[in-house]
Amino acid sequence: MPTYAWTVIGAGPAGIAAVGRLLDHGIAPDEIAWIDPAFAGGDLSQKWRSVSSNTIVGTFLSFLNGSAAFGFSEAPRTPLQEIDPEDTCALGLVADPLVWVTQRLRERVHVLQTTATSLSLHNREWKIETQQRELTSRNVVLAVGAVPKKLDYPHLDEIPVEVALDPEKLADQSLDGATVAVFGSSHSSMIVLPNLLRHPVKRVINFYQSPLKYAVYLDDWILFDDTGLKGRAADWARENIDGVYPERLERCWVSGPEFREKLDACDRVVYTVGFQRRHLPETPQWGRLEYNQQNGIIAPGLFGLGIAFPEYAEDPYGFGQYRVGLKKFMDYLDSILPLWLRYGP
Ligand SMILES: Cc1cc2nc3c(=O)[nH]c(=O)nc-3n(C[C@H](O)[C@H](O)[C@H](O)COP(=O)(O)OP(=O)(O)OC[C@H]3O[C@@H](n4cnc5c(N)ncnc54)[C@H](O)[C@@H]3O)c2cc1C
The missing domain is CATH 3.50.50 (FAD/NAD(P)-binding domain)
Incomplete structure (x- = not known):
């Protein structure tokens, strides 16, 4: 059974950010496994393409340029780059570059096009069962997304x-x-x-x-x-x-x-009443697991990111909100990845 240093479950914007940033931090590509049933840019790309964004184009570009491993500077020019960076846009214009980045990352790391079904911790390693086969990993990032409530x-x-x-x-x-x-x-x-x-x-x-x-x-x-x-x-x-x-x-x-x-x-x-975390892989050792809303830690070597596990943060006036959005996932990851790299089982 292959063992990886890191496995990222989910290939929406959060999973893409996680794979990119792990590579940026010097984790070797063959030490990273990436699991998703579609590798198609997550829900933003598969469901929300025609929706008008609430984020300005400049913020999307800063996400896409935010990881060296994305190699976005080498991507063919896209319509997103033709729009005023202060304007909003249809999410489809963000989806295409996300799919391009996904393809590029897929060529480097080990990819399993399937669904993860269960996670358990044995002998200081996570055993991950999928609909295809089993693998083990010292660390796992869950970036499984959310569904409308x-x-x-x-x-x-x-x-x-x-x-x-x-x-x-x-x-x-x-x-x-x-x-x-x-x-x-x-x-x-x-x-x-x-x-x-x-x-x-x-x-x-x-x-x-x-x-x-x-x-x-x-x-x-x-x-x-x-x-x-x-x-x-x-x-x-x-x-x-x-x-x-x-x-x-x-x-x-x-x-x-x-x-x-x-x-x-x-x-x-x-x-149109918000979103709830997608069904997670089973964790039969503990049942339902909670996550730390300030650093994404779920268990030693098990971390949550993206809309399924958003950061909860207060603004300068003390008003607290869950932080959801592509650039926010990347900024959050930058602040917590140094912790995650040291919090293995
Ligand atoms: C209407 C709307 C407008 C939005 N506008 C903006 C905007 O303007 N700007 C912005 O930044 N954000 C916007 N967002 C938010 C943004 O689209 C989402 O927060 C973001 O796409 C979530 O990314 P994610 O990677 O966390 O989840 P997802 O995109 O849902 O990706 C999760 C992935 O994990 C996979 N997965 C799930 N379970 C498993 C499993 N067990 N094994 C393997 N794979 C699994 C899924 O198949 C999916 O591919 C908007 C969202 C909506 C709904």
Whole structure:
């Protein structure tokens, strides 16, 4: 059974960052195993290509240039580099370079195109079972991503969020005369609402819990960087939610007296209420494992990164948020990798 120094599970942006940074830190390529069923740029590339980003292009470029091992300076010029670095863009423009970087890293490290199913610690090494075969590794990085959360209103016919966010996929839904409930006030909500209103729906009712929150760009930090609306979603929300509701849009507070009646008037539903960690490989020695939200440590030699295990950090005014985004994963990794390199079993 082959033994590696490091195994990275997941090849979304976080897994890509982990492999790149391990190579940058001098871990030999043949000491690194990388596991993913697709190696296609993660969910950003496979589900969210048509979504307008909340991050500016310059921040994506700084992620792509952030690891020497990515070799991005040698990549063919991409449309992302033609856009004003201060603008936002469709996530597809970020996905293509991510796929290019993935291909480049795949040529160097040992790749297993499969799903990891279980992890256990024996004799100071992690045994990793996959759908194909077993391997052992002194350290493992879990970068398995997250799936959209749902609420439980089974009488409503759900439009999955990845469909509602994608105008082409949404066009295949029969929405004539539908009354669509949209739960949430997130970046995704503010993209789904105008997408739906472009169709001949009868009504869209946006069910919300609290006032909208907007990111504010200050000199060297961003207020509500992770929880606030940005880019086109923020522009749309200011005009249409905190401004004048477009025709056929209603809003309803989920704790208000009208909630039940409004919900009963709906026949379709979209949940834009955040994300939850994807199902992890089993860890039968311990059951469900927790992670340290400040350094990603799960167990000796087992670490979490990316949207499944986000850093929790406070802004200069003490407001705490989970840090999610490509550049944030890279910055976080830079601060914690020196610890991880010394915290083996
Ligand atoms: C609508 C929307 C807009 C966004 N906009 C931005 C933005 O503007 N800027 C920004 O920086 N971020 C943005 N994000 C966030 C960003 O897309 C995600 O946070 C990021 O893609 C998560 O990367 P990840 O690598 O943690 O997870 P994922 O991309 O989900 O990758 C996880 C990978 O792990 C694999 N995997 C899972 N389990 C296993 C297993 N057991 N074995 C092997 N492989 C496994 C999966 O198949 C997948 O390939 C946005 C997200 C959404 C939903």
